[in-house]
Amino acid sequence: MPSIVGIVTIAQESRFQLTDAQGVSHLFVLSPHALAEGDDLEPLQREQARVRVHFEAARNILGYRAERIERT
Numbered sequence: 001m002p003s004i005v006g007i008v009t010i011a012q013e014s015r016f017q018l019t020d021a022q023g024v025s026h027l028f029v030l031s032p033h034a035l036a037e038g039d040d041l042e043p044l045q046r047e048q049a050r051v052r053v054h055f056e057a058a059r060n061i062l063g064y065r066a067e068r069i070e071r072t
């Protein structure tokens with residue numbers, strides 16, 4: 001499963017934006033199977049936390065489905 005490391009810059013409900021080291025932003029939606037919930041995203045965004053996101057391509061949205069999020 002691919003993963004990416006970056007900083008959570010925007011969070012809203014179960015959606016978030018991650019900005020990587022090159023300054024590229026990526027849009028994610030939490031998978032229903034993720035070990036995180038929408039309420040977990042706001043503190044990560046507020047702290048501008050650095051995280052690793054394991055993800056898969058998502059159907060019918062412009063972004064990826066986050067399967068797992070872990071602080072780095």
